[in-house]
Structures are given as C-alpha cells and as structure tokens.
Amino acid sequence: MIKKSKSCSDKIVKKDHELISPSYTRSYPLAIDHGERVYIWDADGKKYLDFTSGIAVANVGHANPEVVKAVKQQAEKILHHAGTDFYAEIQVKAAEKISSVTPGRFRKRVFFTNSGTESVECAFKLARYYKKRMRMIAFLGAFHGRTYASMTLSAAKILHKDHFAPLVPGVTHTPFPYCYRCPFGLEYPNCRLRCLDYLEDEILKKITPPDEVAAVFVEPIQGEEGYIVPPKEFHKKLKKLCKKYGFLYVVDEIQTGFARSGYMFASEYFGVTPDIITLAKAIAGGLPMGACVSRKEIMEWPPGSHASTFSGNPVACAAAIASIDYIKKKKLWKNAERLGKLGLKYLNELKEKYEFIGDVRGLGLMIGVEIVKNKERKEPDAKRYKKLLFDAFKKGLLLLGSGSTTIRIAPPLVITQEEFEKGLEIFSSVLEGL
Numbered sequence: 001m002i003k004k005s006k007s008c009s010d011k012i013v014k015k016d017h018e019l020i021s022p023s024y025t026r027s028y029p030l031a032i033d034h035g036e037r038v039y040i041w042d043a044d045g046k047k048y049l050d051f052t053s054g055i056a057v058a059n060v061g062h063a064n065p066e067v068v069k070a071v072k073q074q075a076e077k078i079l080h081h082a083g084t085d086f087y088a089e090i091q092v093k094a095a096e097k098i099s100s101v102t103p104g105r106f107r108k109r110v111f112f113t114n115s116g117t118e119s120v121e122c123a124f125k126l127a128r129y130y131k132k133r134m135r136m137i138a139f140l141g142a143f144h145g146r147t148y149a150s151m152t153l154s155a156a157k158i159l160h161k162d163h164f165a166p167l168v169p170g171v172t173h174t175p176f177p178y179c180y181r182c183p184f185g186l187e188y189p190n191c192r193l194r195c196l197d198y199l200e201d202e203i204l205k206k207i208t209p210p211d212e213v214a215a216v217f218v219e220p221i222q223g224e225e226g227y228i229v230p231p232k233e234f235h236k237k238l239k240k241l242c243k244k245y246g247f248l249y250v251v252d253e254i255q256t257g258f259a260r261s262g263y264m265f266a267s268e269y270f271g272v273t274p275d276i277i278t279l280a281k282a283i284a285g286g287l288p289m290g291a292c293v294s295r296k297e298i299m300e301w302p303p304g305s306h307a308s309t310f311s312g313n314p315v316a317c318a319a320a321i322a323s324i325d326y327i328k329k330k331k332l333w334k335n336a337e338r339l340g341k342l343g344l345k346y347l348n349e350l351k352e353k354y355e356f357i358g359d360v361r362g363l364g365l366m367i368g369v370e371i372v373k374n375k376e377r378k379e380p381d382a383k384r385y386k387k388l389l390f391d392a393f394k395k396g397l398l399l400l401g402s403g404s405t406t407i408r409i410a411p412p413l414v415i416t417q418e419e420f421e422k423g424l425e426i427f428s429s430v431l432e433g434l
C-alpha cells in the first residue's frame, strides 16, 4: 500500500499543536493561506466559501483592495508612533471617523485598543473612574472577552472562568431575554420582559445596591451565546432603567458593529444611544484594533491612568478609515439586511423540515441556527452540531460554532446573493447527510 504523504495543512496543524497554546478554539483543521472577498484558500490550495468572516471581522471582505492600499501607503510612512507619548494626524482622523459613525450626535472621545477585550477593559475602568462606584451589572450568556474585567463580565461558558479565580469583584449577572430558552419559562410578549423586572425587583433590591452600580454592560445581540436577538423593546427599557438609577449604559458592539446587523450599529435598530460603546473586530478591515468610545464628558481622566504602547497604531488607523469609508460607500448594511432576511426565510424553511433544528434567529448577516435532539425537549445535540461544522468544512463551507450548539452564519457583507445562496445550498446538503 502506498503511504499517503501528509498535506501542507496537516503539517501546519501538527506543528501548531506542538508550538502554540492549545487554548485556541478550533472546530476543524483549516490552515489558511490567503483570502479574497468571501473566499479563503487553505495551504493546499483548496478554496472555501467563508460564512465566518474570520469571526465577524472581514465585513468588507478578505484583503479588501482599498484597505490593503491604505495599509501599504501608511506602512511606507511609519509603522509605529507610540500613541502613549506622541501625536499623529492619522490617529486623530481615525478618531474623527469613528466618532462620526457611532450612535449619538454629541461630542465624543475615543480610546484606541488592539482587541475587543481591551476595549471592554477600558470601558470597565472608565465607568468606575467616572461614576466613583465599583459595581457592574452584566448578563447571563454574555461574552465580553478573556482578560480579567471582561472575563468577569462574561457568563457564556464555565470554561472561560474555570481555575481563573479570583475574578474582579463587584459584577452581578442577570438573565438576558434568550426567548427560545426563557429562564422564567415564559413567552414573549406575555412575559412583559420579566427579565428586566427581575433585575429591578430582585437583583437591585436583594443583592446589588443600585447606588454602588457604575454601569450595565450589554451586547445588543448576544454573539458567543448564539446570536440571541432580544425583543426590540428590551434595550430601550434597559436604558430607561439605567437612567432611573444613574447607571452608565455600556453597549458592546464588538461583534454586532460596522453594518453586520443591517445597521451601522445594532443600537440603531433598538433605538438606543449608549453612553459608552466598545468596538473591535470589523473596525479596521482585518487589522488588530479596537476602540472604546464615550460621551466626551465621561472620558476625563488624567494622563497615565489608561494608556497602551500600540494604542492607535498608525497602520491600523489607516485601515480603519479605509474600511469605514468602504462600508459607507457601498452601504454594506443594506446588503446585510436584504440577504439576512433571505437567509432567515430559507433557514426557517429548513427548520420545518428537520427535527434537529430547534431555532433560527438573527438580524442582518448574523444568523444563528440552534441544533437540538428534538424540538420538544430542546436538548442541545453536540454530536450532530460538531458533525455539521466538520462536514460543511469538508464541502468547502466555513461555519462558526457558538453557545452550546448554535451554528453562526456571518459571511463578509460584500457577499453577492448568488454566493450567499450557494453557501445556503451547501449548508442544506450537509443537513441532509446528518
């Protein structure tokens, strides 16, 4: 028998396992070589249709030529300028651009970061500093990152916290309206958002003194938990509650931001304006960057109280400007909204056909398909879910997992209808073989 030689991808995966921290979360052995628009090629030259956008990052498509051009031009000028200590026009321009697109027509200030978790750390510190209160409210099912404050705010998987205690003191979690699995066993709208009453009547009366709470941290749509879209009135009511008690309303748009939800920011869909907004992922078309943006009067803290060497890196700033300009020029939120509706319709039809599709939900091009053992008991079906992810990969379609067993569908927002339908057909053919 001729021994089959190992592929380039196999060799990369093997070396990765030897050299790199095993804490990364890989669902299938994809070793990426390059990407273009909505496609990825692996190290052996196999082409994939990307329904992940590199985890909601490549909204403007992989290797977007306008972003690449801006990066090249800036890289030739200077790669690093130490934003902690020196000024740069490109950084000011990026702040101006970000301020102009984020919700709220008021004066703002921007703190640049290098990742989502850092944006949340900044918001956490800023909220404490501004309010001179130490407690925070966050939601069950939330994911805000993996450094200490953001990890403490998160409550999606016990694995994220296991053996990392002690966490940051002062965070209380309260139920999020995950209506498919309502923690109160109720149904919307008859529930009248019992989850918010629970926060006010139980948490704030029995556990967490409201005059010690600095802020509520919330994702407009929970990402890591499986694209959980709350009822539309939820955020308005939550913000009202924040106002009543003097809490800052901090919205984590790291995954929902930059046109993914069919709106530039999902806060617009819910009709709310955050006091502080955290950003990252798609902000710079694929370069590592994040930002924490607040009302101007909130971000008043002394030099040195918060800073970072790479903060506002000039190449990342150039990429952010080009990426935001591209999103605006192409009105990518419109494509996300139109194809998102089409996707929801198609996937809801599949839900009728298969007993193991428990729920289909989403907004724009962020759609969750929850895999269960059967519709009645809603028990997560981990085996079928893992097979689905793997079989799709084998058929050239990249999907993302989330929650206990929810498939996330989040292609680059430049995807055409034809490409999107092609991906959905592959998805459907994978379901047939499960």
Ligand SMILES: Cc1ncc(COP(=O)(O)O)c(C=O)c1O
Pocket: 115, 116, 117, 118, 120, 143, 144, 145, 146, 219, 223, 224, 252, 253, 254, 255, 256, 280, 281
């Ligand atoms: C809503 C949200 N917040 C924060 C983060 C953390 O971002 P990062 O992985 O860049 O630290 C993520 C990442 O998935 C996220 O989805």
